[in-house]
Amino acid sequence: MKFRDEYRDTAAARRLAGAIAKAVTRPWTLMEVCGGQTHAIVRFGIDRLLPDGVSLVHGPGCPVCVTPVEYVDKAIEIALRPGVTLCSFGDMLRVPGTNGDLLAAKARGADVRVVYSPLDAVAVARDAPERQVVFFAVGFETTAPANAMAALWARRECLSNFSMLVSHVRVPPAMEAVLDAPECRIQGFLAAGHVCTVMGFEEYEPIARRFRVPIVVTGFEPLDILEGVYLCVRQLEAGKAKVENPYARSVRREGNRAAQAAMREVFTLVPRRWRGIGDIPESGLGLAPAYADLDAEARFGPVAAGPEAAGECISGLVLRGERKPPECPAFGTRCTPERPLGVTMVSSEGACAAYYRYRGVAAAAGA
Amino acid sequence: MDTDPATWTCPAPVGDDDTVRLAHGGGGRAMARLLDDVIRPAFADAELERRHDGAVVPLDGPVAFTADSYVVRPLFFPGGDIGTLAVNGTVNDLAMCGARPVALSVGLILEEGLPLDTLRRVVASMRAAAQVAGVRLVTGDTKVVDRGKADGMFVSTAGIGRVVAPSPIGPEQVRPGDVVVLSGDVGRHGMAVMAARESLGFESALESDCAPLAAPVMALIEAGIDLHCLRDLTRGGLASAAVEIAEAAGLSIVLDEVAIPVREDVAAACELLGLDSLHVANEGRFLAFVAPDDAERALAVLKAHPVSADAAVIGKVAEESPGRVSCIGPLGVARVIDMLTGEQLPRIC
Numbered sequence: 001m002k003f004r005d006e007y008r009d010t011a012a013a014r015r016l017a018g019a020i021a022k023a024v025t026r027p028w029t030l031m032e033v034c035g036g037q038t039h040a041i042v043r044f045g046i047d048r049l050l051p052d053g054v055s056l057v058h059g060p061g062c063p064v065c066v067t068p069v070e071y072v073d074k075a076i077e078i079a080l081r082p083g084v085t086l087c088s089f090g091d092m093l094r095v096p097g098t099n100g101d102l103l104a105a106k107a108r109g110a111d112v113r114v115v116y117s118p119l120d121a122v123a124v125a126r127d128a129p130e131r132q133v134v135f136f137a138v139g140f141e142t143t144a145p146a147n148a149m150a151a152l153w154a155r156r157e158c159l160s161n162f163s164m165l166v167s168h169v170r171v172p173p174a175m176e177a178v179l180d181a182p183e184c185r186i187q188g189f190l191a192a193g194h195v196c197t198v199m200g201f202e203e204y205e206p207i208a209r210r211f212r213v214p215i216v217v218t219g220f221e222p223l224d225i226l227e228g229v230y231l232c233v234r235q236l237e238a239g240k241a242k243v244e245n246p247y248a249r250s251v252r253r254e255g256n257r258a259a260q261a262a263m264r265e266v267f268t269l270v271p272r273r274w275r276g277i278g279d280i281p282e283s284g285l286g287l288a289p290a291y292a293d294l295d296a297e298a299r300f301g302p303v304a305a306g307p308e309a310a311g312e313c314i315s316g317l318v319l320r321g322e323r324k325p326p327e328c329p330a331f332g333t334r335c336t337p338e339r340p341l342g343v344t345m346v347s348s349e350g351a352c353a354a355y356y357r358y359r360g361v362a363a364a365a366g367a
Numbered sequence: 368m369d370t371d372p373a374t375w376t377c378p379a380p381v382g383d384d385d386t387v388r389l390a391h392g393g394g395g396r397a398m399a400r401l402l403d404d405v406i407r408p409a410f411a412d413a414e415l416e417r418r419h420d421g422a423v424v425p426l427d428g429p430v431a432f433t434a435d436s437y438v439v440r441p442l443f444f445p446g447g448d449i450g451t452l453a454v455n456g457t458v459n460d461l462a463m464c465g466a467r468p469v470a471l472s473v474g475l476i477l478e479e480g481l482p483l484d485t486l487r488r489v490v491a492s493m494r495a496a497a498q499v500a501g502v503r504l505v506t507g508d509t510k511v512v513d514r515g516k517a518d519g520m521f522v523s524t525a526g527i528g529r530v531v532a533p534s535p536i537g538p539e540q541v542r543p544g545d546v547v548v549l550s551g552d553v554g555r556h557g558m559a560v561m562a563a564r565e566s567l568g569f570e571s572a573l574e575s576d577c578a579p580l581a582a583p584v585m586a587l588i589e590a591g592i593d594l595h596c597l598r599d600l601t602r603g604g605l606a607s608a609a610v611e612i613a614e615a616a617g618l619s620i621v622l623d624e625v626a627i628p629v630r631e632d633v634a635a636a637c638e639l640l641g642l643d644s645l646h647v648a649n650e651g652r653f654l655a656f657v658a659p660d661d662a663e664r665a666l667a668v669l670k671a672h673p674v675s676a677d678a679a680v681i682g683k684v685a686e687e688s689p690g691r692v693s694c695i696g697p698l699g700v701a702r703v704i705d706m707l708t709g710e711q712l713p714r715i716c
Contacts, residue, residue, distance in 0.1 A: 044700060091713075
């Protein structure tokens with residue numbers, strides 16, 4: 001398959017791994033930001049091709065994982081109301097709220113539908129004017145432009161029965177929060193290629209300068225990730241800390257201006273609580289005042305303050321890169337994808353799910 | 368008003384012939400008419416014409432017996448429909464027992480309001496599928512449920528077949544060193560149905576792989592291949608089938624990802640939706656676990672049949688780590704293969 005197979009070439013991967021081994025003179029700890037990268041790393045065993053000193057820790061870039069539990073609870077509450085259709089990306093359906101998930105709400109009679117695009121949710125509203133259609137708008141800067149388009153379409157079509165429950169998050173404030181943590185051991189970042197496709201990488205340059213960390217814009221195929229690691233350790237070894245973009249086939253410095261314009265039109269910066277991490281100022285996107293009439297919280301009541309995380313789940317530490325999934329005593333025993341204790345075991349992009357799925361319990365423990 | 372009495376029509380209800388009514392399942396005249404007009408002509412079997420409570424089928428030797436139910440939305444999808452699925456699914460389960468399929472029963476649960484034309488199309492494709500598979504549809508049952516109580520129609524089939532394999536076939540027969548042969552590319556049925564159901568608008572014409580597998584299996588048996596186990600790939604895909612066998616056999620299976628055929632459009636659709644093609648459903652593919660000395664011959668036999676022309680050796684059975692299935696990826700690193708948890712859900716981004 002073109003644009004995929006050439007980035008999974010065995011010989012090229014071994015060559016890059018060899019170049020990394022040659023470049024490294026001491027241990028380095030890097031964080032890949034995006035959950036999609038985490039999955040590629042674990043699935044293809046990229047971490048096992050790296051020299052012992054280079055360690056990859058997994059970042060907070062799993063949109064499902066960081067969505068606060070109170071938003072899941074609110075989505076379930078809205079979905080269970082008569083006359084409401086709740087549309088969501090498939091990933092969100094299994095995410096546990098305080099009492100069950102959206103799939104359980106569906107089994108209890110709620111009209112919950114999986115959509116592949118937020119514009120599909122607009123179509124549902126258009127086709128069912130007698131129902132209130134609510135779209136659960138979550139995700140990073142990658143999904144925000146399409147979700148903004150849904151708002152623009154609904155406004156253009158004057159759909160009065162469409163609204164959005166918005167819990168968008170932004171990557172750069174999360175990277176700063178990780179770096180600000182006193183126990184932070186991250187020395188370089190593989191930035192999330194798809195987020196940069198939308199946003200460009202200008203906003204990472206102040207972070208690289210302020211925290212003296214190299215940031216390499218990285219794609220999702222094995223060779224992309226190996227190249228990201230190579231450039232990152234080369235900078236570290238040379239004492240440099242700048243933003244580099246080897247993922248130029250997808251990312252430009254200024255990003256996608258049209259997508260950014262749609263986001264600016266519909267959304268505004270808001271503080272956001274991240275599941276497992278806590279409150280981060282300006283880390284979220286909420287509906288701008290001009291689009292407040294599309295806010296599901298205005299129609300169905302505001303999201304209540306969430307319960308404090310409890311129990312033995314260490315997903316917060318995993319999301320901050322401070323622990324790896326197999327270091328959790330519950331991993332694979334009391335916590336599995338079928339009976340998850342935390343959200344990192346649920347999502348297809350969650351780090352715990354990746355280790356469980358691709359490494360198994362016994363092998364992951366030795367990872 | 369028209370004054371010519373010859374053109375007057377009686378306002379009394381004459382019955383709507385276009386859709387299924389509750390009366391069609393009520394055991395009375397309407398049901399008799401449905402069976403006479405739609406079902407029996409379609410299945411065209413002498414046993415059905417006897418209008419008895421059951422079918423009498425002569426059989427000798429050991430008999431394989433299996434049952435399955437079919438609920439699919441949409442009822443029609445590129446490459447098949449619920450009728451072809453129901454016939455081929457049961458034919459394939461019999462074939463996996465090393466049996467030549469002989470006769471099937473057909474249970475129909477129809478939703479009130481189902482267009483009769485839809486029913487006619489489905490029973491016609493059941494007959495066509497039965498003819499291709501060389502199996503008879505000899506007995507059945509029809510029920511009608513209230514509107515909203517079924518997704519158009521549900522079908523359940525049971526089948527009997529005569530076991531022709533000279534030695535037992537099953538997970539307990541799998542041995543360390545056995546070679547795993549896959550009969551063709553994976554993931555096509557699941558992606559075709561998903562694309563049709565969700566109106567994904569893929570430009571490529573993805574078609575289901577739905578097909579009867581009795582012919583290639585009979586050919587393997589006739590060629591004297593030392594078959595240890597057969598398993599058709601259905602929901603849960605190749606991954607679930609392999610894990611089921613490994614767990615039941617108490618052995619491990621090592622697959623070679625690069626050797627597993629996946630069509631380019633299926634691979635692209637899976638990449639886009641964040642699905643693993645090893646988890647995507649098939650309806651016309653199977654795994655054969657054969658003795659290592661017979662692997663090449665088995666491959667040649669399968670390649671001679673159109674339905675298994677793309678057969679490939681994809682792995683082998685080992686002793687260590689009982690119940691575990693692993694897969695060597697393109698970079699030469701192994702990953703664990705597990706069954707799907709819950710249903711497949713497309714990812715966010």
